[in-house]
Amino acid sequence: MPTPARLALALAAALALPGAALAVQPPDGGATDPTPGSAPAPADEAAQDDRHVKDLDSVIVTASPLPDTAENLIRPVEVLAGARLDEAKSNSLGNTVNKLPGVQSSYFGPGVGRPIIRGFDGARVQVLSDGLGSGDVSTVSVDHAVTIEPFLADQIEVLKGPATLLYGSGAIGGAVNVVDGRVPQAATDEPLQGRAELRAGSVNDEKTGMARLDGTSASGNLVFHFDALHRETGDYDIPGYAESAEHMAEEGEAPDPATRGTLANSALRTDSGALGVSWVGDRGFLGVGYSLFNTRYGVPGHEHAHGEGDDHDHDHDHDEDAHAEEGGVHIVMDQRRGELRGGLDDLGPFASLRVKLAHTDYTHTEFEGDEVGTVFENESTEGRVELVHRPWAGWDGAFGLQWAQRDFEAVGDEAFVPASQTRDAGLFWIGHRQFDALRLELGARHDRNEIDIDNTGPAARPDRDFNTTSLSAALRWDVSDALHLSLGLDRAQRSPTAEELYSGGLHVATGSVELGDAGLDPETANRAEIGAHWHSGPLTLGASLYHVRYADFIYLADTGIDEHDGPLRAWTQDDARFNGAEASMDWAFADNDSGLWNLRLFGDVVRAELSGSGTRQLDLSVPHGDHAHAYSVELARGGNLPRIAPWRVGGELRWERGPLRASLGAVRYAEQDRVAEFERATPGYTLVDAHLAWHADTAQGNAWEIFLDGSNLLDEEARVHTSFLKDVAPLPGRGVSFGARVFF
Template sequence: MPANTLPRRLPLSIALAIALSTPLAANAQEMEAAADAAEREHAHDPVDLQAVKVRATPLAGTAEDLIRPVEVLAGEKLDEAKSHSLGETVSKLPGVQSTYFGPGVGRPIVRGLDGARVQVLNDGLGTGDVSTVSADHAVTIEPFLANQIEVLKGPATLLYGSGAIGGAVNVIDGRIPEAPTAAPLEGRAELRYGSVNDEKTGMVRLDGTAEGGNLVFHFDALHRETNDYRIPGHAESEHAHEDDHDDDHDDHDDHDEERGAHGTLPGSAIRTDAASLGMSWVGERGFIGASYSMFNSRYGVPGHAHDDDHGHDDDDDDDHDDHEEEGPVRIVMDQRRTEVRGGLDDLGPFASMRVKLAHNEYTHTEYEGDEVGTVFDNDSTEARLELVHQPLLGWDGAVGLQWSKRNFNAVGEEAFVPGTTGRDTGLFWIGQREFDALRIELGARHDRNRIDVDAADAIGPDRDFDTTSLSAAMRWNINPDFHLSFGLDRAQRAPTAEELYSNGFHVATGSVELGDPNLDVETANRAEIGLHWHAGPLELAASIYHTRFDDFIYQADTGIDDGGPVRVWSQDDARFNGAEVEANWNFADNDSGYWDLRVFGDVVRGKLTGSGTREVDISVPHGDHTHDYTVELARGGNLPRIAPSRIGSELRWALGAWRASLGAVRYAKQDDVAEHEEPTPGYTLVDAHLAWHFDTAAGGAWEVFVNGSNLLDEEARVHTSPLKDLAPLPGRGVAFGVRAFF
């Protein structure tokens, strides 16, 4: 079990010694740009998100310039969007939604794809957590400490490998400074309180430059505590209750009492602590720096108590561990991360070089009451080299090498995934060239992936995979205000260890999860057309896309209940079709203030394209024996847990020191469901924000804010969540607090 304090063996001192010994890093132009950006932040001007430099790609560009679809959150809009989880923070961007496993867990869903298909990055390197293992595992990134969040929509495998076949979310936190700060010391702090869950959050960030301008440091810290959150009705949905109780109930009050918790959702409290310290030595041509960070989160699993032998028949009691009621399930997650980064410019044939290295020590412990159920350990190391070459035959481009190793182990009576060691090596090139009104982008990547299973736990052989991804994109600037973009991708993904080797009951999800060690590489072929039009105060962006998956890997519900619903990892061809649209209209700028109206919508459908059924033999483990079944899986029909279509709007206003917004998002009923999956009713979420900002004589600033969420107090259940019938979203809430900038 990890301690809640920093370990005695602190590698930061070693990393800092390395950083101080070699004067490399950002060139003068980048230093000047960074200083200008810091000055703008210090002046608290609104951030033009289209003009923000995107760091997820080695070829410098803004969200407006890049051919590939990308969304950026920064400045005031990031402050308003920040939530307990990364997924919830980005969930109002077109084409992006969030998973939900209680307020402590929310992973981004990009165009209907999530989990092992969407890579979550900390400034270009993987987070090193196990959030892809299961829906109850959180991402080890604290959105409140982010400077900027970038969402790459569509395959990002060229840059980040197999785990980004559906997209990537890159979080910039500045923990390793790459340029001097604009002032000797600057930073920000925030205190807030939330009514729906008695939230108390405090954070502080400090950045500074020592005299002489070469030594730059960073420090941040956050603490959050919440109680169980309030809900507008019962925790259990009416549908789930009817399924559990087939008998008629004449007494409506008795019927309601049997639906369990009302008004508050048990098991939804959170406690989170995060902190980091980083330092860099910055020279005229480059930088080298290091950081050490910790992330610790404790959260409940709503709606789950481990009881009644998981529903097994009495004659199986001897074959199980007699799991009597032991109380609710809760999780303690702890990660320690060490990073070293360096950069050097003007290297002859190369314009720049960036080197990144991160090591993560991660532990995730599932408690059943006061007893430890399962402990997941994940030690990972990742290294990345990016070289931006000088123009070659008219092409600007970058070549990169990425390497990672992951040692995963699960210990406990209900460890449903065996221990594995995974290795991945990838080599890529990406380039672009201008042809008058056309810009072309090409890229290629090849990865070699190997997964070794611990012999004692093996349910299948070790596996090796080779994946190759190719991409071509074009942007046609018809005129300065209107352009079209086209994209074609062939992306491949290797199966994960969880998809291959899962084999048992997972207490947090309350289900039996069975992998398939014979899964093959998954291949996605995508085509996309997009447009962007900007005419005066009106801006419009839209895109449509089609992705054909060969051997798509998905988790199918078998319809069998053997101590919990039995779900198997399976593979078949699939198709995804979707569209996104967003319009912004600055319809007034006068004595009444600056008025802006935003409207957006998105839709995605995911379907298996086969016909008929196929038989699959499965074995559910029970101690020293198994229960064997033959099930029929449909080869066609809807895929499970596909995000519903949405339409939303937001009205923004600013005048002097004041700014405000009012927004609403309508989530449609999701009735395009898979076999053994139930439809989810639609709902509307209304939110509002109000802030008053004032500058101080000393050059700093204060900001007082009030945020309202789910103002209609509507019962909302997330279709993509395995807990949708047990854990609705929070009810009406108001959060207020103060921010300081200095």
């Protein structure tokens, strides 16, 4: 069906779905967006709360040591919470936040999806668990998953623009903070409260169950937290063939009818759990927590083809056994994490002190069939101290100290990165002051980064150390109660990672040979952004324009040379620039006997290119046992950067009435033809999703909810341009998920 016809069908369905729901004529009352464990509201208040999924502008953003609402923060931020978070939750963190303006996801099969913020990904986007790094190695390779489970989150905060001021070198492109409350910081509203959820899905035979409990002792001082999750899926359905037509033509292959409709080796199994306990007093708290995350997932596109007699079978155990027999690549990841957190208020000239400490043991094993290929091990310790001072000369502010140590090792034939020890330490201050209608925010941070590597290999490589400094200024002008304008200026620096400095060998996940450059310098980003926010009654509009100019931008360049039957790519650096824009609209256009109707529209675009001219020469040496192949490559100093997300527009129509709520949305991803040299363009596609939920409160103060979610309802073949697997692993086809939630 042509795209215009599909969009028309989506809009028609968006209008028809709430209309069909109206015919049910449900009784009034019942909250549609409960906060887990909260006490039930009186009947009149509950009816009023039904009309609002959640005012996200009023949600407190905790990623800053100076917490404030999303509405009042000067810096651009997006928050997912409440019913919108429940509807967005997915197997990966990246796919969960994928529909926020300016935020997309990488894709390496259903088990791996890392957030991409305004075109920045990997080592430029920091993923946090309640303000501390996740402790995984998802920045080392695109096939490594983030060890944070979105289904257990209370809310997810996305900081757009450089967050180096708060979280150091790895947040130069932004940060995603997952708030899960695994170490309690305050007493609960009820002695025992929690939530549980069971769901099943059609596109991959998903079976997911989760439970969470929070409670407080009779004395009010001892608070505990418990959560657990289990998920199993089989290989997922796709509209056509795993390999794109262009890829098959390039390889001289013909489609195999036996492989149509299923993405082989895409099964997934995840287990996660945590236990935390805190002592909470009048002036502070002290708590500990322990958590585990274990996942097994196939790597699509890296398995042998199915034979003619293979049947499509979603049974998880059958899938995993079949993959082992066929030699498919699958990954087993295990992480154990211990945390200590504490806080103290009212310290004379200081308003509060917060201390966070986490130790993480991480193991990632890649299997080829039933044979161990490569084992990645990572042991990390991170600490953070935040000291909020009382107003000094009119300035509210906070000092912060952050340090981390990482011991990383890869063992196996495909260990393309040597063992390394990384130590980071940073000191920062951030503060703001109000001047009538103007609010000014200033900040500064200095970091020291050291990388020591294992030099037992054939070629000695130098250890490196770096000093980076970041400065920030932001201004907000309240032109009126309805209109706010903002301006942000940043100078941020990022140190090269061990992967960028020392890679040297075949990287099976990307199917390429990757070479690092031990002489890389820190990259420096200078950002300018202007934004506007206007609201009047039921209508809210927001827009922003930004420009980022990089000096010594580090990127993985395709050289056009084949090595080991795959492309040779080299880490290098040059000047670059990013230009982008975002816009959004929320309009509650009707609130009457038919219910509350809300229309949301958004769009974003980013253009990223090298800013030089002419060419430069790159001399490369590819190790081959006890010798090496030498190449001299000319790289263009201009042109597009690789794997940049395309522009997109999206919309969502929501309806709420009594215990019912429904929504239908569509997002159009444009064709990405602004590609780097040796990179193939990606066709555009439209993804349509729908959600329906029925909520009810009980006389005992508990609540339950039955839900039905639909994804990719048009069954489009969708290939993510930011993915290394775009030509061999499309997104899942049409799928329906259903289940129940209980709040108590």
